[in-house]
Amino acid sequence: MKARTETKEKIVELGTDLMKSIGYPSLSYHQISCKLGIKNAAVHYHFPSKESLGLEILTDAIISFEEVIFNVSGLGSWEKLDLFFKNYRRHLESNNKICLIGASASDYQELPESMQTAATEYLVLVKGWFVELLDKGRKEGNFHFKGEPENKAAVIVSALAGGLQQARLIGNAHFDGIVNQLKEDLKP
Template sequence: MKARTDTKEKIVELATDLILAGGYPSLSYQQISSKLGIKNAAIHYHYPSKEDLGVEVVRKEIERFDDFMAAVSGFGQWEKLEAFMLNYRKYLENENRICMIGACASDYREIPEQIQSTAAEYFQIVKNWFTDLLESGRSEKAFYFRGEAANKASLISSAMAGGLQHARLIGNAHYDAVITQIKLELQE
């Protein structure tokens, strides 16, 4: 049973890497089977369709974000923000990948409806957490900004996701500049 679990986890891990690097449309069972040295049938055993695999990949990302939220729950507001931004920065350090939300959004018209809805659910979880962070940070006078916290969360998350994509073209310093500016705009 452990071997099946390990294989299943490896399939999801590799599928995640492939989606973050090249998008869902370019994902194939052949890529996965070749890299893992298994037969396509082994992938189909765990994930009968590419859509099933794609949904599982996004669900695993949701689990990782749940783990992240739990890990930073005792942090101060700025520490949570730093951890969140560092969590996104890791994509640049891994062959200029983009985040799962960005990957799903950029391929939106090419991904099945179930993956679209799971990705939208993931985005809403992240946005709600970030909105709460900004609102509680503002009430504690750790963050300063005008307007609604939800709108600021939308602006910042869009800047971060866009910064990752732009960094692919012009280098990681671009993303770092976006982050520096975001932090400046949250200070008094």
């Protein structure tokens, strides 16, 4: 991937923030240019289309998560799980944003096909990591749960994404309760 300029990096960061807070359909180049104090043409220079920006945002999320997987590879099952939960909770501490999985799922019908594909790839990556974590953790005696790791991973990812959305309505304690219950359900 080609190195980004500082302006392009700021556009992606703000675009990500907007996708998590207002959703892809509401994201506009005008919002980005106003918040960054640049002209619309500057945004179009880096991203000729809104789709190209959205695809870059999702691609970044995939790359970032792959880096997280690598960086936590030496940790134990519970440490990995706790770090993931803490990272997810940061969305709440940032004006109750939702994750890109939840944002993409909510806006799926309005996403261009390339973004639908990238959003699906991102979800498959995150869920796949959870499947491996749960399977290994159960084999090592660190986790206990009934059923298949694939199904438990689906429950966890769905609970986290949905919990962030619901926390917007009824408060952050709701999300914390979900995380606490997920942990309880995994205790040996």
